[in-house]
Amino acid sequence: MAQVRTYVRPMGGWWRRNPFFVRYMIREASCVFLAIYTVILLVGLFRLSQGESAYESWRAALVSPVSIVFHWVALLTVSYHAYTWWKVSPKTAPDIRVAGRPLPDLVIAAGGWLATIGASVLIYLLVRWL
Amino acid sequence: MKRSHEPIFWSLFGAGGVLSALVAPILILITGIITPIGLWMPPQALDYARVLGFAQHWLGKLILLAVISLFLFHAAHRIYHGLHDIGVHAGTGAMIASYGGALLGTVVAAYLLLAIGF
Numbered sequence: 685m686a687q688v689r690t691y692v693r694p695m696g697g698w699w700r701r702n703p704f705f706v707r708y709m710i711r712e713a714s715c716v717f718l719a720i721y722t723v724i725l726l727v728g729l730f731r732l733s734q735g736e737s738a739y740e741s742w743r744a745a746l747v748s749p750v751s752i753v754f755h756w757v758a759l760l761t762v763s764y765h766a767y768t769w770w771k772v773s774p775k776t777a778p779d780i781r782v783a784g785r786p787l788p789d790l791v792i793a794a795g796g797w798l799a800t801i802g803a804s805v806l807i808y809l810l811v812r813w814l
Numbered sequence: 815m816k817r818s819h820e821p822i823f824w825s826l827f828g829a830g831g832v833l834s835a836l837v838a839p840i841l842i843l844i845t846g847i848i849t850p851i852g853l854w855m856p857p858q859a860l861d862y863a864r865v866l867g868f869a870q871h872w873l874g875k876l877i878l879l880a881v882i883s884l885f886l887f888h889a890a891h892r893i894y895h896g897l898h899d900i901g902v903h904a905g906t907g908a909m910i911a912s913y914g915g916a917l918l919g920t921v922v923a924a925y926l927l928l929a930i931g932f
Contacts (some may be wrong), residue, residue, distance in 0.1 A: 687833065695901065696901075699899070708891075709899070712892055712896045712899065715834070715889040715892035715893060715896075715897075716889070716893065717890065718834055718838060718885055718888065718889050718929060719885070719886065719889035719890075719893070720841055721838075721841075721846070721885075722881075722882055722885040722886050722889070722919070723847070723919070724846075725878075725881070725882060726882055726919055726922060726926075728845075728925055729869065729878065729882070729923060729924055729926045729930075730922075732862075732865060732869060732926075732927050732930065733864060733926050733930050736862045736870070739862050739865070739866075740862065743850070745836060745858065746845070746846060746849075746850040747850045747851070750848065751850070752846070752847060752850065753845030753849065754846070755842055755843075755847050756847065758842050758846065759839055759843055759846070761840045762834065762838045762839055762842060764840055765831075765835065766834070766835040766836075766838065767836065769831050769832070769834075769835035770835060776828075783861045796835050797834065799836060800835060800836050800839070803836045803837055803840070804837070804839065804840035807837060807841070807844070808844065808855075811844055811859050811860075812855060
């Protein structure tokens with residue numbers, strides 16, 4: 685039977701047509717960098733289990749320009765994920781009411797952003813001074 | 815009706831999303847940028863003895879396992895559902911590769927943390 689040749693709108697490069705979708709794709713792509721970073725940590729754990737010289741060679745690899753560039757890209761995309769994660773958090777958060785009124789979305793999102801900043805400062809101080 | 819397994823994967827995705835939104839940027843900055851180049855963080859901060867001590871402590875083990883496992887499950891969920899966006903019709907194979915990969919990473923991390931000892 686002959687194929688009915690109806691028009692099918694081409695979807696190639698669909699997300700490049702609209703800045704909203706470009707931001708969506710950057711947010712989704714952040715997970716690829718997060719996954720690679722996690723594998724780097726996992727390799728580090730493996731090298732740690734092998735002893736000091738193995739661990740030190742893992743650390744030496746982290747100084748390479750390729751690694752530094754990768755971590756910068758990962759930092760930027762994953763930070764964007766963190767920003768968007770809290771930005772949409774009012775949609776997934778339970779209904780919190782103060783004096784009978786729901787909390788404004790911006791307050792919930794700002795709470796998340798402050799939590800990230802607080803956790804970051806705390807972790808930095810712990811790694812640095814403990 | 816067949817029960818959906820989506821809630822399990824969404825929970826892991828959500829937990830990984832929260833944890834990574836809280837700590838992933840600073841972890842990437844510390845382990846991948848400022849400690850290797852020795853700016854704002856002395857390289858001794860991630861010395862062998864120090865990191866080994868952290869990985870030998872039960873709380874350190876718990877933190878490392880949570881970070882590795884939840885980050886991987888978060889990424890797996892986005893990769894699996896993101897395939898559709900780039901025109902790939904995800905099937906069982908993609909599911910095994912994404913969630914299976916996260917599960918494998920979790921098992922390997924747990925094994926290594928046990929092998930490192932207490």
